[in-house]
Amino acid sequence: MEQESLFNNPQQSPLASRVRPRTLDEFVGQTHLLGAGKILRELIASDQISSMIFWGPPGVGKTTLAEIIAHQSQAQFLRFSAVDSSISKIKKIMKQAESDREMGERTLVFVDEIHRFNKAQQDAFLPYVERGSIILIGATTENPSFEINSALLSRCKVFVLKALTTADIEQLLQNALTNPAGFPQTKVTIGADELRAIAEFANGDARTALNTLEMAVLNGDKQGDQVTVTMGDLKQLISQKFVLYDKTGEEHYNIISALHKSMRNSDVNAAIYWLARMLDGGEDPLYIARRLVRFASEDIGLADTNALNVAVNVFQACQFLGMPECNVHLTEAVTYLALAPKSNAIYKAWLGAHADVKDSRDEPVPLQIRNAPTKLMKDLDYGKGYQYAHDTADKLTSMQTMPDSLVGHEYYHPTEEGRENLFKERLDYVKRWHQEHDPKK
Numbered sequence: 001m002e003q004e005s006l007f008n009n010p011q012q013s014p015l016a017s018r019v020r021p022r023t024l025d026e027f028v029g030q031t032h033l034l035g036a037g038k039i040l041r042e043l044i045a046s047d048q049i050s051s052m053i054f055w056g057p058p059g060v061g062k063t064t065l066a067e068i069i070a071h072q073s074q075a076q077f078l079r080f081s082a083v084d085s086s087i088s089k090i091k092k093i094m095k096q097a098e099s100d101r102e103m104g105e106r107t108l109v110f111v112d113e114i115h116r117f118n119k120a121q122q123d124a125f126l127p128y129v130e131r132g133s134i135i136l137i138g139a140t141t142e143n144p145s146f147e148i149n150s151a152l153l154s155r156c157k158v159f160v161l162k163a164l165t166t167a168d169i170e171q172l173l174q175n176a177l178t179n180p181a182g183f184p185q186t187k188v189t190i191g192a193d194e195l196r197a198i199a200e201f202a203n204g205d206a207r208t209a210l211n212t213l214e215m216a217v218l219n220g221d222k223q224g225d226q227v228t229v230t231m232g233d234l235k236q237l238i239s240q241k242f243v244l245y246d247k248t249g250e251e252h253y254n255i256i257s258a259l260h261k262s263m264r265n266s267d268v269n270a271a272i273y274w275l276a277r278m279l280d281g282g283e284d285p286l287y288i289a290r291r292l293v294r295f296a297s298e299d300i301g302l303a304d305t306n307a308l309n310v311a312v313n314v315f316q317a318c319q320f321l322g323m324p325e326c327n328v329h330l331t332e333a334v335t336y337l338a339l340a341p342k343s344n345a346i347y348k349a350w351l352g353a354h355a356d357v358k359d360s361r362d363e364p365v366p367l368q369i370r371n372a373p374t375k376l377m378k379d380l381d382y383g384k385g386y387q388y389a390h391d392t393a394d395k396l397t398s399m400q401t402m403p404d405s406l407v408g409h410e411y412y413h414p415t416e417e418g419r420e421n422l423f424k425e426r427l428d429y430v431k432r433w434h435q436e437h438d439p440k441k
Contacts, residue, residue: 056161059205163204341418363403
């Protein structure tokens with residue numbers, strides 16, 4: 001934990017710190033929260049701030065916004081870090097904040113990356129948040145529903161911050177160039193195309209954009225106190241874009257969901273795009289391949305009996321080759337599965353049978369289809385009345401194979417998509433045969 005002097009930007013600090021906005025009017029982006037008449041702006045303007053959580057990707061202004069709120073409300077600003085914040089230290093400082101409140105002084109506690117605090121650390125804040133001893137502002141890149149204790153979360157308002165647009169970042173870069181604290185002893189010349197290239201490279205992250213601009217100025221063509229930045233100067237700095245992807249976090253599940261649903265919707269281009277996002281983000285190709293194997297049966301099934309073969313073959317190819325070679329195999333599978341005819345009849349058949357298993361008693365196997373390897377079992381009529389289908393012309397018998405209580409329950413309802421129409425025709429034939437040959441009850 002450290003107590004900060006607000007907006008102290010010495011010249012040796014990074015550009016992002018030197019030009020950090022001090023007021024809402026200087027803040028760029030998040031207009032859905034901070035535009036005229038929007039709820040968060042109104043709360044800040046009326047000094048009605050209560051404990052809250054800022055949830056959003058890196059570099060969108062979570063810390064800056066917390067500092068602006070503290071400055072606006074004239075509150076003492078405390079920052080906590082999960083690394084050096086023991087429970088005893090948190091409680092000690094919280095008690096001091098409670099004493100300050102009794103003296104009329106408010107304390108705003110900013111917890112960056114609050115998802116990194118364990119349950120006990122988060123619980124240490126809870127009584128002081130409940131009593132209003134502190135205003136807690138937590139910042140997280142992870143879904144608060146999963147990463148923040150429910151008791152603490154229920155006492156905080158969650159505000160979702162969005163990744164900055166390219167236009168937002170271009171404005172931030174222009175602001176940095178005109179801010180007296182930005183490059184105070186240097187006249188920087190940089191074109192609109194170069195600024196846009198930096199903004200696009202930043203991928204919605206203001207900190208990345210400002211750090212890139214600072215590096216570009218440091219490495220630009222210097223003539224006295226003037227620096228010129230060209231596209232050539234930028235090439236090495238923006239050659240490799242960082243892909244926002246967390247293999248264990250919410251983005252992992254969001255993007256695999258997007259891939260699955262794009263294939264289900266037969267949108268082959270979207271499916272290939274989401275695949276590329278996962279692979280470029282470092283996802284395990286075998287994880288993707290396993291999901292494709294599942295998709296082949298869940299969403300295609302018997303509509304294309306080759307889909308599962310393709311998925312399994314690609315899974316094996318990924319095992320043999322690994323990345324980056326197997327990226328083309330995964331693309332082949334995703335393309336095939338996206339364009340294949342779709343049927344979830346197999347999946348629904350499983351769900352129906354599974355529901356009967358869960359909701360009914362464990363029915364005994366009918367005697368006629370039990371094996372009878374011993375004399376005792378034969379004496380108990382195991383296997384009595386068994387009819388061997390191969391001995392009949394139609395390879396069908398009237399023998400009952402379903403438990404009595406479930407006779408008539410149907411799980412598989414084939415569609416007419418692709419090859420599944422052949423299975424539908426066969427099933428219809430089997431039903432007609434039984435209607436004609438089964439004993440009337």
